[in-house]
Amino acid sequence: MKISVLGCGRWGTFLAWYANRVGHEVMLWGRESSKHYLQLKESRMNDYVTLPQDIMLSNSLEAAVSFGEIIIISISAQELRSFAHSISLQKGLKDKIFVLCMKGIEANTGKRLSQVFSEEIGISSNIGIWVGPGHVQDFVREIPNCMVIGSDHIEVTKKIVESLNSSLIRFYYGQDLIGNEIGAAAKNVIGIAAGMLDGLCYSSLKGALMARGTREISRLVRAMGGNDTTIYGLSHLGDYEATLFSLHSHNRRFGQALITGEPFDKLAEGVSTVKALQYLGQKYEVELPICNAVYEMIFENADPKEKLIDLFLRPIKFEF
Template identity: 60%
Template structure:
């Protein structure tokens, strides 16, 4: 299968490496001025992995789009709309779009598949999402994991799962696109909360964070028309180990550095996702106390300990 992976960052480069490893014809495409692209083009490696010679590295977006049966996109979720304004200039009929980012558009509250849906006819250009746990640092060592592919198109979903599954990644068929996308995006917000707890030496609270965070995201998924049980699957709860505990989690690290007063310069998708989920919670009358706390800390300068205190002073409720 001819696959073009658009995006040369940590996850994009890992996807290209993985899909080549399991036998697909892969082109890795990035912005010619981006440091991560220059590194891959010049040295065929980055800080995480080395590309084999079989992977072509190019900044030619038109070439990348035209050659591919499957176009995998792994960029910052907040830039997806502007990026698709470029991609949609080319004929996308008959191609499959696979989104490997985890976020919600902050300005509109739209899921990423909905953003793409503003540019393509999904009966001609099906859209899927690839979500779940895993870090490049583990995959390149041969440490396996499980992930999910979801789509409104059953045939496409089954095709991708069959083509992409290997001994390194076991893919499951998602059954709830809304839940898969919201759950995957929301786990990054919970990851920031986990990092804040680590930075305060409140790590023992992370168990409660996991339980209550999953519960509130399940409420949001249900309100948006999805299956609330999706929050307890691989897209959200199943990704917690990689996001709430891992030394490599950008969102957890962002939260830890934030509470210590340090700057974290790498992408933490949970920052803007907290804004998007806060918006969705208000619009759909869903209580999201943890999401709201992170939003207020990041965007309204609320003191972190005050935010935690407010969570503990909320009125008494049944757990379920």
């Protein structure tokens, strides 16, 4: 099978490497001006993986979209709408399966990424998502993990899983697109909160953060029409280890750096996602105390120690 991967950052480059590893013809696309693309073109390697010679590199979006039967997209979540519009100008899209491999929510609309993408390309029947735990640094060391493929159409889900399942990544069928998308995005916000606790040397509170974080996001998913138990699966709770504890987690590291005043220049998708969750909490009238606290600390300069202590010492109530 021919697979195109659009986006040659850390995760996108790994996805091209992985698709090639499981036996597919692969074309990896990047913008001509992208530092990631230029590095790969020059050396065929980045800080994490070395691309086999049979993976094709291209800066032509037309060529990449035309090439793949399955098209995997891995770019910044907030850039998806404009990028999807560019894809919509290409030909033959009805014959393709698109797999979104980002974890985010459109900040200014609160829309899930599958909604954003389908609005722009005018097709909804051939879109899937790929979410769940895993770091490039672990996969390239042959450390396996479990992830989720989801779609509103089970045949699309099955086609993606059958094409990409392996001993390195075991896939589960995602049955709840709302819960999986919201859960995958929201875990990055909980990851920022975890980093803040690390920065304050309050890491022992991460257990409480995990318990309460899943509860508030499950309430939001239920209000949005999803299955609240999805939050306790791989897309959210199952990704906590990789996000709340891992040294590789950009979101956790961002939260810690915010507290300690250290510079941090990597993409932390949770920063934009917390804006979207503020909007969704108000729209669906769901209380999101952890998300609200993170928002106030990032955007309203709330005192982190005071805000986090207040958060975990709220008025006494029944747990469930």
